[in-house]
Amino acid sequence: MASGLTTTVIGSYPKPPGFPCPDWFRVxxxxxxxxxxxxxxxxxxTKEEFEHTVKQATKECIAEQVKLxxxxxxxxxxARENYVFHFCRKLKNYSFDNLTHKVxxxxxxxxxVPTVIGPLEPLESEPWCVKEWxxxxxxxxxxxxxxxxxxxxxxxxxxxxxxxxxxDKDWSLDLVKCINREIRALADAGCKYIQLDEPVxxxxxxxxLDYGIDHATQCFEGVGSDxxxxxxxxxxxxxYLDQVDYMKADRQVYFDLAEKLDNAGFDxxxxxxxxxxxxxKLLEKFKKVKIIxxxxxxxxxxxxxxxEIKKRVQLALxxxxxxxxxxxxxxxxxxxxxxxxxxxxxxxxTAAKLFA
Numbered sequence: 062m063a064s065g066l067t068t069t070v071i072g073s074y075p076k077p078p079g080f081p082c083p084d085w086f087r088v089x090x091x092x093x094x095x096x097x098x099x100x101x102x103x104x105x106x107t108k109e110e111f112e113h114t115v116k117q118a119t120k121e122c123i124a125e126q127v128k129l130x131x132x133x134x135x136x137x138x139x140a141r142e143n144y145v146f147h148f149c150r151k152l153k154n155y156s157f158d159n160l161t162h163k164v165x166x167x168x169x170x171x172x173x174v175p176t177v178i179g180p181l182e183p184l185e186s187e188p189w190c191v192k193e194w195x196x197x198x199x200x201x202x203x204x205x206x207x208x209x210x211x212x213x214x215x216x217x218x219x220x221x222x223x224x225x226x227x228x229d230k231d232w233s234l235d236l237v238k239c240i241n242r243e244i245r246a247l248a249d250a251g252c253k254y255i256q257l258d259e260p261v262x263x264x265x266x267x268x269x270l271d272y273g274i275d276h277a278t279q280c281f282e283g284v285g286s287d288x289x290x291x292x293x294x295x296x297x298x299x300x301y302l303d304q305v306d307y308m309k310a311d312r313q314v315y316f317d318l319a320e321k322l323d324n325a326g327f328d329x330x331x332x333x334x335x336x337x338x339x340x341x342k343l344l345e346k347f348k349k350v351k352i353i354x355x356x357x358x359x360x361x362x363x364x365x366x367x368x369e370i371k372k373r374v375q376l377a378l379x380x381x382x383x384x385x386x387x388x389x390x391x392x393x394x395x396x397x398x399x400x401x402x403x404x405x406x407x408x409x410x411t412a413a414k415l416f417a
Contacts, residue, residue: 065414066374066388067132069353071293071331072144072208072258073393074122074137075402081106081114085143086395091300095173096157099142115140116196123201129403130410133254135206136197144258144393145210145218146175151189152239154179161220166297167264169308177221181235188246195250206254207247211280211292212236213273217261229268233276240280248284255284256291256331260392263294263310266317274318278325291353292322293331295392299360302396307360312339319346329353333391334373336360344380352381355391356412357405362397364404370412378416388413 122137
C-alpha cells in the first residue's frame with residue numbers, strides 16, 4: 062500500500078483519429094451500428110495493413126496509460142468493433158452475413174446482430190486471444206489485462222436462428238468451452254489479469270443465479286491462483302456520450318448477486334459506482350473478493366475532481382478494507398474525448414495515491 066490504492070481500466074480506449082476500423086463507439090447512436098460496416102472494412106484492407114495499424118494504435122494507447130500511472134492496463138481493444146462481436150467472429154457458425162434484428166438490454170438497444178446457424182466451436186485450431194495479449198504485453202513492462210465477453214453477455218448481444226440451441230443454457234455451455242480454451246492458454250502464457258465481461262447478469266439476475274455465475278466460474282476452470290480472475294458487471298453503456306434517458310440496469314441487483322459472486326471463486330468483482338452511486342453497504346456483502354470500484358463515469362463529459370473521488374473512496378473504505386479495493390472507471394472508455402479521458406484518469410490516479 063506504500064504507493065496507494067491500485068488502479069486499473071476496464072477495457073476499451075478511444076481509437077486514434079484516422080483509425081480505419083469501424084467502431085460501435087464512433088457512430089452517432091449505438092443502435093445505428095451494424096456488423097456489415099466491419100464486413101465491408103475487412104474487404105478494403107489487407108491483413109498485414111490492419112495488423113500494422115492495430116499495433117501502432119495499441120502502442121499509443123498503452124503508452125498513454127503508462128504515462129498516466131495506471132497500474133494494470135489494457136490494450137484498449139483497438140482491433141475490436143465492440144467487445145462482443147470481436148470474440149464471436151472467431152467462432153464457427155456465428156454468421157455475420159445472416160443478421161437478426163434484436164431488441165435487447167431490456168429494450169434499451171436494438172440492432173442487427175450476428176446469428177448462430179450451427180454448433181459453436183473455435184474457428185482456429187490454436188487459441189488466438191493469447192496472440193493478441195502477447196503482442197500487447199511485449200510493448201510494455203506494465204501488466205496488461207485481457208478482457209473477454211462472458212457467455213450471458215454474448216447470448217444477450219447475438220441471436221440463434223430458428224432456436225438452433227434448445228435452451229440458452231445449452232448455448233452458454235458451448236460458449237464456456239470456447240472461452241475456457243482461450244483463458245487457459247492466456248494463463249499458460251503468463252497473463253496474470255483476466256477479466257470476464259458479464260454486464261448482462263445485472264439485466265437478468267434470475268439467469269445469473271440459476272446458472273450464469275456458475276458458467277462464468279467454469280470459464281476459468283484450470284486456471285491457477287497466480288492469475289487474478291475478474292468478473293465485470295456494469296449497468297450498461299448508453300448509446301452516446303451524455304445520454305440522459307438511457308435505460309440502465311437496476312443497480313440494486315448487485316445486492317441480489319453479491320453473495321453468490323463472492324463465493325464463486327473469482328478474485329475480483331468489478332462494479333459500476335460513478336454514473337449512479339450505490340448504497341455502499343453493498344461492499345459489506347463481499348467478504349472474500351477484491352472490489353474494482355468505478356470512480357469515474359465513462360459516458361459523462363463532466364470530470365470528477367480529485368476531491369470528489371477521494372470522498373467517495375473514503376466512504377467506500379468504511380465498508381471494505383483498502384487491501385481489497387481497486388479504483389477504475391465504471392466501464393470502457395471508448396466514448397470519451399482524449400482531453401476529458403486524460404483528466405478523469407489523472408484525477409483517479411492522484412486520488413488513489415492519497416490512500417498510501
